[in-house]
Amino acid sequence: xxxxxxxxxxxxxxxxxxxxxxxxxxxxxxxxxxxxxxPQETVQxxxxxxxxxxxxxPTVVDAPDVIAMDESPIDSLRAKPRSSISxxxxxxxxxxxxxxxxxxxxxxxxxxxxxxxxxLPGVNRPGIAVVFPMNAGPVTxxxxxxNIACKPINLYQYGLMSSIYSKHILGVAQPRVGLMSIGxxxxxxNEVVKRTRxxxxxxxxxxxxxxxxxxxxxxxxxxxxxxxxxxxxxxxKLTEGAxxxxxxxxxxxxxxxKPHLALKFKPxxxxxxxxxxxxxxxGAPLLGINGTALICHGTSKARTIRNxxxxxxxxxxxxxxxxxxxxxxxxxxxxxxx
Amino acid sequence: xxxxxxxxxxxxxxxxxxxxxxxxxxxxxxxxxxxxxxPQETVQxxxxxxxxxxxxxPTVVDAPDVIAMDESPIDSLRAKPRSSISxxxxxxxxxxxxxxxxxxxxxxxxxxxxxxxxxLPGVNRPGIAVVFPMNAGPVTxxxxxxNIACKPINLYQYGLMSSIYSKHILGVAQPRVGLMSIGxxxxxxNEVVKRTRxxxxxxxxxxxxxxxxxxxxxxxxxxxxxxxxxxxxxxxKLTEGAxxxxxxxxxxxxxxxKPHLALKFKPxxxxxxxxxxxxxxxGAPLLGINGTALICHGTSKARTIRNxxxxxxxxxxxxxxxxxxxxxxxxxxxxxxx
Numbered sequence: 001x002x003x004x005x006x007x008x009x010x011x012x013x014x015x016x017x018x019x020x021x022x023x024x025x026x027x028x029x030x031x032x033x034x035x036x037x038x039p040q041e042t043v044q045x046x047x048x049x050x051x052x053x054x055x056x057x058p059t060v061v062d063a064p065d066v067i068a069m070d071e072s073p074i075d076s077l078r079a080k081p082r083s084s085i086s087x088x089x090x091x092x093x094x095x096x097x098x099x100x101x102x103x104x105x106x107x108x109x110x111x112x113x114x115x116x117x118x119x120l121p122g123v124n125r126p127g128i129a130v131v132f133p134m135n136a137g138p139v140t141x142x143x144x145x146x147n148i149a150c151k152p153i154n155l156y157q158y159g160l161m162s163s164i165y166s167k168h169i170l171g172v173a174q175p176r177v178g179l180m181s182i183g184x185x186x187x188x189x190n191e192v193v194k195r196t197r198x199x200x201x202x203x204x205x206x207x208x209x210x211x212x213x214x215x216x217x218x219x220x221x222x223x224x225x226x227x228x229x230x231x232x233x234x235x236x237k238l239t240e241g242a243x244x245x246x247x248x249x250x251x252x253x254x255x256x257x258k259p260h261l262a263l264k265f266k267p268x269x270x271x272x273x274x275x276x277x278x279x280x281x282x283g284a285p286l287l288g289i290n291g292t293a294l295i296c297h298g299t300s301k302a303r304t305i306r307n308x309x310x311x312x313x314x315x316x317x318x319x320x321x322x323x324x325x326x327x328x329x330x331x332x333x334x335x336x337x338x
Numbered sequence: 339x340x341x342x343x344x345x346x347x348x349x350x351x352x353x354x355x356x357x358x359x360x361x362x363x364x365x366x367x368x369x370x371x372x373x374x375x376x377p378q379e380t381v382q383x384x385x386x387x388x389x390x391x392x393x394x395x396p397t398v399v400d401a402p403d404v405i406a407m408d409e410s411p412i413d414s415l416r417a418k419p420r421s422s423i424s425x426x427x428x429x430x431x432x433x434x435x436x437x438x439x440x441x442x443x444x445x446x447x448x449x450x451x452x453x454x455x456x457x458l459p460g461v462n463r464p465g466i467a468v469v470f471p472m473n474a475g476p477v478t479x480x481x482x483x484x485n486i487a488c489k490p491i492n493l494y495q496y497g498l499m500s501s502i503y504s505k506h507i508l509g510v511a512q513p514r515v516g517l518m519s520i521g522x523x524x525x526x527x528n529e530v531v532k533r534t535r536x537x538x539x540x541x542x543x544x545x546x547x548x549x550x551x552x553x554x555x556x557x558x559x560x561x562x563x564x565x566x567x568x569x570x571x572x573x574x575k576l577t578e579g580a581x582x583x584x585x586x587x588x589x590x591x592x593x594x595x596k597p598h599l600a601l602k603f604k605p606x607x608x609x610x611x612x613x614x615x616x617x618x619x620x621g622a623p624l625l626g627i628n629g630t631a632l633i634c635h636g637t638s639k640a641r642t643i644r645n646x647x648x649x650x651x652x653x654x655x656x657x658x659x660x661x662x663x664x665x666x667x668x669x670x671x672x673x674x675x676x
Contacts, residue, residue: 013517015561031464070522072523107521133585148527148528149528150454180572181568182483182571182575183408184408185410187410190486211469212396212576214573214574214578215576215582217576218580229520230527230528231569231572233520234518234551234552235551235552235576236552237552238573238576241554241557242554242556242577242581243584244556244579245472245557246610249473249613249614250610253610254606257609258602264599268588268595269588271591272587272588272591275587300499306526324636330382
């Protein structure tokens with residue numbers, strides 16, 4: 001399997017990305033290949049610096065330009081056809097890579113992958129699925145930002161695709177699907193939510209539990225959360241912010257009141273962090289794209305990138321896309337219906 | 339001032355509501371009156387039980403019916419014209435109460451108050467403003483569920499009204515207003531967000547800081563967060579769930595690993611809780627309604643209700659509604675523009 005990685009994506013590129021690629025190469029099967037995409041000289045220099053002793057090395061594909069994290073996706077892709085993200089998407093399109101991974105500009109990744117790789121047959125719009133690691137088990141939230149103008153058919157397909165992902169990647173036997181709304185009662189929610197509810201309800205292959213509310217994500221009531229990209233993006237970033245804010249508040253109190261306790265308490269916090277560490281999952285798949293594409297957090301370090309490589313391999317070998325295509329071809333709801 | 343309270347609203351009604359009303363009466367000025375709205379016999383019995391020794395007592399207005407927390411707002415208001423929420427709204431309409439407070443069915447409250455009390459001149463749609471108590475200062479988020487089909491003019495008005503609230507109720511001299519989106523760059527967000535951005539930007543009376551993301555709520559970058567009701571509702575409940583889930587996870591680790599530390603750690607958690615306790619603010623005002631209306635959390639206990647009474651009094655005496663009307667009459671943006 002050939003896995004291409006955007007060497008220039010994210011806040012810690014290229015150092016941490018190259019380091020992660022090297023870690024992955026060392027652990028992958030011999031027939032697997034890791035391809036680093038970025039400015040040839042920069043990436044080679046980094047490889048020489050970090051991996052001089054490595055028995056196996058990633059291949060490098062030159063991409064002289066870089067799209068910054070805050071650039072406009074469409075404008076930057078147009079202006080920089082030789083950016084690492086553009087080249088990454090091209091490799092997938094030309095079947096020169098079986099999977100692509102980037103921790104770069106999410107909007108540019110989604111746009112480039114959609115433009116080059118196209119959607120799986122039957123999929124209207126791809127969605128990004130992020131896994132929230134919870135005590136009660138992993139919760140997959142889709143979409144978290146690929147599609148901020150969702151139609152009911154999109155949300156319904158996110159439910160189907162995320163269920164397949166949850167089952168075959170995360171090992172949840174019968175994923176319970178919840179629809180994010182503002183109350184559990186049937187009548188709650190906007191028009192898109194209400195119509196999505198009917199679609200999800202109508203598919204007997206789904207274990208649909210109905211509407212859920214924001215707090216339910218943390219209470220183990222479902223394994224899959226369906227929401228439109230704007231809401232999902234707020235959910236993702238809000239959760240990060242809330243957890244971070246709370247830990248800071250606890251630390252502040254400890255240091256003010258009982259500094260001697262702070263040290264004792266640190267390992268507890270570390271354990272809680274570890275159990276809820278999304279870095280373990282490496283990256284978020286762009287479900288519905290015709291290929292294997294993982295988008296990593298902008299703050300990704302080497303470990304996340306390494307994990308993303310193995311996540312991509314699992315996605316590929318578990319034939320997630322074939323399962324999605326098969327499932328959608330059997331779906332009772334057609335594009336034209338919703 | 340006459341403050342009417344829904345005696346039957348919330349998970350702990352009528353016990354905690356009546357108890358809160360009694361606490362408030364004991365501390366209010368002599369000329370102030372608290373009116374409890376609910377089934378006459380039930381409320382009187384509860385008053386006798388809890389307040390037999392009280393020197394002053396709330397008045398009781400009979401409302402034999404109760405709207406449950408999970409009932410459909412519109413259907414239940416139609417079917418139960420003598421419910422406590424309906425009567426509450428009627429008292430405000432007939433000018434028999436200067437403020438209304440309920441911890442009951444939020445949707446029914448919003449519908450009843452809008453129907454009976456109407457909007458302030460110039461306000462298109464009222465919005466619920468919730469205060470998030472943060473280390474860096476209180477953050478007002480509006481709307482959290484009154485309006486799930488927001489137009490740019492609604493969001494713009496939420497920014498204006500919340501700024502007035504933040505300044506005159508919470509004491510923030512120059513409230514910084516952020517617009518909830520999925521990225522800080524101008525181009526990020528859906529169409530409603532982009533058009534709202536232009537409206538907020540165009541008003542020199544606002545201290546508009548631009549788009550914010552979910553995590554920013556916890557980082558002290560702004561004092562007011564503008565968002566549509568669906569997103570705001572998810573934000574509110576997600577934050578509750580995340581904080582609760584994290585405390586549970588910490589407790590779990592402590593009990594497993596260092597149970598002797600758990601006791602020492604408890605006061606720290608309590609202090610963090612206290613500093614972030616929204617119950618201190620009593621209830622969330624329905625900004626833009628022609629009157630003073632506070633909606634409390636369904637889990638409200640006596641303390642929250644007592645605090646809501648004083649919050650209502652402050653809202654009234656600070657002439658928030660006059661300030662809103664004045665501000666909107668001077669606004670450059672008219673209903674017809676957006």
